[in-house]
Structure formats: C-alpha cells, structure tokens
Amino acid sequence: MSVERILWEEDATGLAGLVRRGELSAIELTEAAIARAEATRPEINATAEPLYEAARTRAKSIDRSLPLAGVPFAIKDLGIAIKGVPSHGGSRIPAWVPDFNSVMTERYLAAGLIPIVTSTSPEHGLRLMTESKAFGVTRNPWNTGHTTGGSSGGSAALVAAGVVPVAHGSDGGGSIRVPSACSGLVGLKTSRGRVPLSPLVSESWYGMVVDHAVTRSVRDCALLLDLTHGPDALAPYAARPPKGSFAAAAARDPGKLTLAVYRKSPLGLPISAETLKALDIAVALAREGGHSVEDIDLPFIGRDFFADFCTTVASAVAGSLRGEALRVGRSVTGDIERATRVLGRLGEMISAGETYAGLQRLHATSRQLITETARYDAVLMPVIAHPPLACGAMDPKGADELIENLLDKLHLTALLRIKPLFGQLMDKSLWFTHWPAIHNVSGQPSIALPVHVTDAGLPLGIQAAGRPGDEERLLSLAAQMEKISGWLTRRAPLMVPSQ
Structure with a gap:
C-alpha cells in the first residue's frame, strides 16, 4: 500500500504506531502529506502558510517514542503563535511574525506532531464559512462547491481531504464544531480553561474562545487532549482536572447514560429536514448503546x-x-x-x-x-441548521x-x-448555525459527531454537550456511537489515492 494511501486511511494514533514500530518513517509520512497538500491545494484552498522545509527538518530527527511521533499536522492561522511563522488571522492587515511559540504549539511539538502548514480562517474567525478577501474560498473535499464551515474550515478541509489526520482549531461560537459537522469529522469544543491560550492572551472573547482540534477519530481527539490539556503558569483559571486520562475514557464503555435531546431553534428560524434526520440518527445510536433519551425544551435560551x-x-x-x-x-x-x-x-x-x-x-x-440540565449526562442538539452551504451562500x-x-x-x-x-x-x-454559541457562553464541553451523510453526499453532524469539565463522559459516549455507526471508515471522495 502506498504511503499516501496509508496517510489517507489511518488516524493519527494508527500512523504514530506505524512510525513507532519502524514500519513507516516520519520522513516518508511528511513527504506524502506535503505532496497531498500541494495536490489538493487548488481544489480545497486550505493552506495559509506552507511549513514544508521546517517539517522536513523536524521529521529527520523526530524521537520515534513520542506519542504522536511523525504525524503530519496543521495549525490554524488564528490566535496561536508559531515562532517565525507569519500569522494573518485571515486578514489583509499586515501579518504578525511572533518570536515565540504559544504553549499549545510547544505541547503539539512535544507530542511529536509535525506541522506542515498553517490552515485558512475567515477574517478574525468571524464567519462560520471559511471565505476571506485575503485567502479566497476554502472548499469542502466532499463537494468542492460547498463550504467546510468556519472558522476552523481550513483545518477541517485538510483533515477531510486526507492531507493530515488531525489539525488544530479554535472555537468561539462553533468554529470547531461547525467545520466538523460540515466535513464528516469529530470536533470537541473543550471546557473553558481546559487548555491555555497563553502567552499570546489570557483569554479571548471574554473566555468564550477555546482551542482543541478537528480529528478523524474519537481516540485521536482524546489522546491529543491528554497531551495538551492543563494550565500553565500564566493561565488565569483552569477546568476541573479529569478523573483519569481522556484516552482511557474514550476506550471504556460509558455505562447506561441519561441523555436529553433539544430539537428546537433558539432563534425561531427554520431547520432543514436533513438536520432533524441527523439528530434522529444520533438519538437512535444512543438508544442502541443502551441509553435513555428524552426531549427537553430550553425556553430561556432565545x-x-x-x-x-x-x-x-x-x-x-x-x-x-x-x-x-x-x-x-x-x-x-x-x-x-x-x-x-x-x-x-x-x-x-x-x-x-x-x-x-x-x-x-x-x-x-x-x-x-x-x-x-445537570441531571443529564449529555444533551444532543444540532450544530448546523442545513446541510453544508454552497460556497458564497452567506x-x-x-x-x-x-x-x-x-x-x-x-x-x-x-x-x-x-x-x-x-x-x-x-x-x-x-441562520446556518443556531446552536453552537450556547456552550461557548456557558463554558461547557460539546463534541460534534459525524452521524449522517445526506443523499447528496454531504456530511451533516450533530453535537453532544456535557456538564462543565466532563469531557471524559462525552468522549466515552462519542466512541461508543462511533463504534456502533461505523462512521470512522467514511472518507471524502476527493482524489482518493491508489492502493
């Protein structure tokens, strides 16, 4: 099997295992990711800054024992510092070139990840479609006439296109969950204070912005959180510590959970039949897992x-x-x-x-x-009110x-x-995203899950929101739903590599 095909098929955990065992080298993986980034770039337009030479240099000396050694990675071009790399924030304002790394950048490098590009964002992360005057339109690998969402849409496009298996994202009003829902990916908005934004800022948007990632698998989402969570000396506050590792939570049966489902639009705007179908699929998966699910209303969210x-x-x-x-x-x-x-x-x-x-x-x-909602282990609700929109629709x-x-x-x-x-x-x-900002305001964790693909071939995910600080239960539930559904094997049809 070609290295490109392995990169396209495997998640980050699987790729790191191949590198650790010597079955694949970090240099081979890096070159395959760079080649695929260039090959797909005209189609998806998801790269802000190529980091190819630095990636090659890093791959040559990577410690194979690191947990994600040799895994190609993308870092969003917004709200995070990479020493010596221009940061545009999706804007035509002259770029800023930091002379330091953010704490999260250091943690990514310490995990063994190899950043190959920075990924596109709408200007200042303000739109939930990744389109900007500075970089143009980022397109969905499932159908390039449609959006990957925003603002972490460049990261989502790169993961969905099989360029990298996992990529950094940030979420201030749905900006991890919306791209995940549009691109057939897993996207966890972490609890407030789970990961630091320092030393760039202490908090962003009054604490509503959090960082984590878009991933192919729940286990990647959990492992990366294990490797990056926790305050640093400059963090003003921290989420409550987990009881164990997030990876262990994703690997264990969640037991019988009490779940709720919220089906209404808090804005009183239309919801597509496809979105409601995706929510019904999520409820069915939860019930198949042995969980009780009851409908609720949230009339005070309006x-x-x-x-x-x-x-x-x-x-x-x-x-x-x-x-x-x-x-x-x-x-x-x-x-x-x-x-x-x-x-x-x-x-x-x-x-x-x-x-x-x-x-x-x-x-x-x-x-x-x-x-x-404290009596519920999680609340299911939509992320996007319609299937991924046509580019330019907003x-x-x-x-x-x-x-x-x-x-x-x-x-x-x-x-x-x-x-x-x-x-x-x-x-x-x-009108496209009625729900995600709720949990940016409350600080609760919420995970987007790729439960559905429409008849037109477009992904449509939903989200499960948990109690403050309880990512473990969400990851356990998400991993069980992933196993029941079989969604882990779904891939976008763009430039499928040969065997």
Missing part, C-alpha cells in the same frame, strides 16, 4: 441571549482592531472586510456598561442552563448587501440600535 452574544463579540472585535492598529502604527480600517468594519463600529458604539450588563445576563442564563445579496453597504460607507452603525434591524442582521449571520 433571541435576547443571542443578541447579547453578538454585541459582546462586537465589543471584543472593536478592541482587537484597536490592538491591530497599535501594532501596525496606523488605522486598519481600509485593510479589513466590510462586515468586520461594521461589526467593529458596532462594538465601539456599545458602552462598557452595556457590555458588562450583557455579560452578566449571559452568565445568569448559563447558570440556569447548567442547573436545569454573502449578503440584494437588499442585504445594500443595507450593509449603507451601514459601512455612510457610517450608519447607530441604526443597529433599532431592534428589528439588528435582529434582521443577526438572523442573516446565524
């Missing part, structure tokens, strides 16, 4: 909750743009995309008092959510584009104080 989320993010974006202007020594208004400008101006318009009050409302709702058109242009060119951001207009723009931003 439009006001998401309005507070959106305005809080806007204030964070405004602050980030101030920081970028300070870094480059001039205004960055002309560098950024229209939607980012409008969002940043909205953030500047919101007072500190309004931001604080909105955060307090979000925290109060989070406490209610955690309390009222671009404003017609009247929507006219409104955004007026808001931008005439500086009419104050009109967003009009609740119906704000609600209209919120719906346009979130």
